[in-house]
Amino acid sequence: MPATSRRAVITGGTGFLGRKLAERLLVGWPDLERLTLADRAGPPDGWQLDDPRVELVIGDLVDRGFVETVVGDDVDLVFHLASVVSAGAEQDFDLGYAVNLHGTIGLLERCRAITAATGRRPMVVFASSVAAYGSGAGDPVGDATILRPESSYGVQKATGELLINDYHRKGFIDGRGLRLPTVSVRPGQPNLAASGFASGIIREPLDGVDCVCPVSPDTVIAVISPRRVVDGFCRIATIDGDRLGVDRILLLPGLAMAVAEAIEAVERAGRGRELGRVTFDVDPDIQRLVDSWPPAIVSERATALGFAGDDSVAAIVRQHIEDELEPELAVTTTDRTPLRPHAGGRSGPDR
Amino acid sequence: MPATSRRAVITGGTGFLGRKLAERLLVGWPDLERLTLADRAGPPDGWQLDDPRVELVIGDLVDRGFVETVVGDDVDLVFHLASVVSAGAEQDFDLGYAVNLHGTIGLLERCRAITAATGRRPMVVFASSVAAYGSGAGDPVGDATILRPESSYGVQKATGELLINDYHRKGFIDGRGLRLPTVSVRPGQPNLAASGFASGIIREPLDGVDCVCPVSPDTVIAVISPRRVVDGFCRIATIDGDRLGVDRILLLPGLAMAVAEAIEAVERAGRGRELGRVTFDVDPDIQRLVDSWPPAIVSERATALGFAGDDSVAAIVRQHIEDELEPELAVTTTDRTPLRPHAGGRSGPDR
Numbered sequence A, B: 001m002p003a004t005s006r007r008a009v010i011t012g013g014t015g016f017l018g019r020k021l022a023e024r025l026l027v028g029w030p031d032l033e034r035l036t037l038a039d040r041a042g043p044p045d046g047w048q049l050d051d052p053r054v055e056l057v058i059g060d061l062v063d064r065g066f067v068e069t070v071v072g073d074d075v076d077l078v079f080h081l082a083s084v085v086s087a088g089a090e091q092d093f094d095l096g097y098a099v100n101l102h103g104t105i106g107l108l109e110r111c112r113a114i115t116a117a118t119g120r121r122p123m124v125v126f127a128s129s130v131a132a133y134g135s136g137a138g139d140p141v142g143d144a145t146i147l148r149p150e151s152s153y154g155v156q157k158a159t160g161e162l163l164i165n166d167y168h169r170k171g172f173i174d175g176r177g178l179r180l181p182t183v184s185v186r187p188g189q190p191n192l193a194a195s196g197f198a199s200g201i202i203r204e205p206l207d208g209v210d211c212v213c214p215v216s217p218d219t220v221i222a223v224i225s226p227r228r229v230v231d232g233f234c235r236i237a238t239i240d241g242d243r244l245g246v247d248r249i250l251l252l253p254g255l256a257m258a259v260a261e262a263i264e265a266v267e268r269a270g271r272g273r274e275l276g277r278v279t280f281d282v283d284p285d286i287q288r289l290v291d292s293w294p295p296a297i298v299s300e301r302a303t304a305l306g307f308a309g310d311d312s313v314a315a316i317v318r319q320h321i322e323d324e325l326e327p328e329l330a331v332t333t334t335d336r337t338p339l340r341p342h343a344g345g346r347s348g349p350d351r
Helices: A016-028 A064-070 A086-091 A093-118 A152-169 A194-206 A226-238 A259-269 A284-291 A300-304 A313-325 A327-333 B016-028 B064-070 B086-091 B093-118 B152-169 B194-206 B226-238 B259-269 B284-291 B300-304 B313-325 B327-333
Strands: A007-011 A034-039 A054-058 A077-080 A123-129 A174-180 A211-213 A220-224 A249-251 A255-258 A278-280 B007-011 B034-039 B054-058 B077-080 B123-129 B174-180 B211-213 B220-224 B249-251 B255-258 B278-280
Touching: A007 A016, A016 A034, A016 A226, A034 A064, A054 A064, A064 A093, A077 A093, A077 A226, A086 A093, A086 A152, A086 A194, A086 A284, A093 A123, A093 A152, A123 A152, A123 A226, A152 A174, A152 A249, A152 B152, A174 A226, A194 A211, A194 A220, A194 A259, A194 A278, A194 A284, A194 A313, A220 A226, A226 A313, A249 A300, A255 A259, A255 A313, A259 A313, B007 B016, B016 B034, B016 B226, B034 B064, B054 B064, B064 B093, B077 B093, B077 B226, B086 B093, B086 B152, B086 B194, B086 B284, B093 B123, B093 B152, B123 B152, B123 B226, B152 B174, B152 B249, B174 B226, B194 B211, B194 B220, B194 B259, B194 B278, B194 B284, B194 B313, B220 B226, B226 B313, B249 B300, B255 B259, B255 B313, B259 B313
Parallel strands: A007 A034, A007 A077, A034 A054, A077 A123, A123 A174, A174 A249, A211 A278, B007 B034, B007 B077, B034 B054, B077 B123, B123 B174, B174 B249, B211 B278
Antiparallel strands: A220 A255, B220 B255
């Protein structure tokens, strides 16, 4: 976050990554005065933030009036996490473009208007996805791999990256972004993401629930844990922007996880628990979509800038148990390190 | 063009590439029943097509009503050449996005509506540009090089490619496209394109007019001649779509042309003419933009599919003299070979 920033917004703020990022910002960022969580729906039952700095706003990002309400002239920093997920954007073409493309454009235009009105340039941190790669991307994919997505969601994420770079280049925003591997383990209910199995095969058995996996056991998917994603968002918001250069989007490191390997890791970590069973019922559409994503990722730029991925599938399973299933542990595992904003000024488009 | 197609549209149809493509289609495509040239302005004085199949429609592609008028339900084939050029889109950010992004979306939505209404899937051939690459693209650029444009025009072209691929994948259109090197020699008046010098340094001296070049003599730019571009559009419209695969956009071969080399070629070819002089007044903005484009291009996919570039700078200069300065020769040089549409059916998204 910019050194002078005090007021932040998280779109998709009641989603699970939004909530985790909010928790981290509230403990790690002493100067934070207001944190607006904007989303289409409220948080799940049982989650609440008893913090006077938190403001919850429910509405639709496609509505530019809503965007103006959420992103007031005094906002310094927007984490743009909201999107229709991959299978959702595939099922409803118009909805996916409305939210993921035109909603993002509306948000960027709003921030551009703030810059024009106030001379302060808001920072916008965009959540992209490795779904922006295509099946011909090669293995591993890296910083220089062409983005040839084979899903509408991927097209919308790739386009968002291009727009973040262009609005930054023009000096309209301080644009930054992370191209995220599939996040695992995603807690809570399954969503429409085609990558949902990468969490379900770990989460459901540990909850004692049976799980039907829609891809074959030898399917490999590049994953990153929630903690590493939250670390990544905090790091990219606080890093000296000059170190990013003209391409403001960093590819985060992904751990190549085979479905069968995850199932074994759960069985080892879950001894003493009553585990649900994983069975297979391959959905050709999901298998095809997932097979078009890169199983291995080499993130030279992000690694050189200190961004980290996960060490092992076992560690990912352990993190999920600590953070979601044993809340008494979570207090000690939550990272409370103060976030140190980069001290540079905010003038000029490259700061 | 699809084997059954009869009615075609060229957006940007009164621009110089649109006119050359129109001339080629009218002589080479015996089955053509109607050719609509849609543009913001009429053709230049002196150009006319006395052909009852030609329909000229003036209007703004940003206006969806205009798009509906131009692209009627009976249209089989759209060559989408219209765009705000690079320096124009850089000067007027909103206009560039309105025309190059939202205008393209409007056109794709119109074609999608035709598919939904009639079951016939129009072919859309999109003109992209190597401006979609960035300065970090490496040298040479190729089919697998990431698109990290450093101009709004480049962002809009890169986004257009993504949309063409997605609308094709969804079965809404038969999508195809060419990523074009800088076209040289572009006849007529200079336009706002930052690449304008690549034509001006050849065209102006041959017209006996002095020319101020805004980039240094050692600047190298990848170019393609108008004839090769028109050949490319005809070829991609008639090729078996299965041969394109999931990425519907082909990078056309570019010839690396140094400014000093072009000036020498003009001096050799122009003996006996009264040549204008080229002087240099480097514009840092244009130099920076042009330096961000790739000087060398390797087009493996297009070459394997029979697409050709130019042999030499001398040949490009000669072509310009033949086609634009010695019209009595142009009659014999115009390619009148019949265009043979691929005979495959049109069912299914991959045909």
